[in-house]
Amino acid sequence: MAKPSRHGRSNEPYISKEQIKLIKIGQKELALDDDAYRAMLHGLYGVTSCTQLSMRQASSLIKHMESLGFETLSSRSGASGASSGAPQEQSPQPKKPARKPAGSRPRSGGKVVHLASRAELNKIAALSYLVEWRQENGLHRWIEARFGLKKVKTAREAFTVIEALKGMISAAMLKQYGKDWWTKEYPDQGIMRFIKEHRPEEYR
Numbered sequence: 001m002a003k004p005s006r007h008g009r010s011n012e013p014y015i016s017k018e019q020i021k022l023i024k025i026g027q028k029e030l031a032l033d034d035d036a037y038r039a040m041l042h043g044l045y046g047v048t049s050c051t052q053l054s055m056r057q058a059s060s061l062i063k064h065m066e067s068l069g070f071e072t073l074s075s076r077s078g079a080s081g082a083s084s085g086a087p088q089e090q091s092p093q094p095k096k097p098a099r100k101p102a103g104s105r106p107r108s109g110g111k112v113v114h115l116a117s118r119a120e121l122n123k124i125a126a127l128s129y130l131v132e133w134r135q136e137n138g139l140h141r142w143i144e145a146r147f148g149l150k151k152v153k154t155a156r157e158a159f160t161v162i163e164a165l166k167g168m169i170s171a172a173m174l175k176q177y178g179k180d181w182w183t184k185e186y187p188d189q190g191i192m193r194f195i196k197e198h199r200p201e202e203y204r
Helices: 017-029 034-045 055-067 118-128 138-147 155-177 189-198
Strands: none
Touching: 017 055, 034 055, 034 155, 118 138, 118 155, 138 155, 155 189
16 A cells, blocks of 8 residues: 655655665675765665655666666565555566666676776766866865775776766756756756766656
């Protein structure tokens, strides 16, 4: 049965316990620290905890995490979805697209340390242009203050920085244009490209 949601959407049920568990597994598997994780939640949905999401938003978040490389377990379904008319909470089979944008998933392999690729470093530079830094050399100052890095060297570091930048950009757009900012048109082609590549499933 649907409950009044924390977002004022009375006809949408809360996130399920199974979805919460799956999202937490995804956070761990993607090696997202709390700051990057919360930035992602705030940028996509304007919240700081997955418990504030509706069931539909949680399903969208799980799909987003899959696009970053999180491989879900098969055949999980929510108990309340079928009876409420809301989308059933289930974990689709892992998808493996032919190509993913640079930085879309962490590259790892046993004890091998992968160096950041030129595409990943270019992705960081491209995203940094969409952030309004308050001081000169803002990107490098931010990376050092946030992650303790003088320079991004590994693929894992690049992935973490990219996800944090995406969260910052999304949060700034959400604050300025509201929760439906993903659906609007902007003169900045960098923002339009960002929307095309990163908008949540529910806005597609």
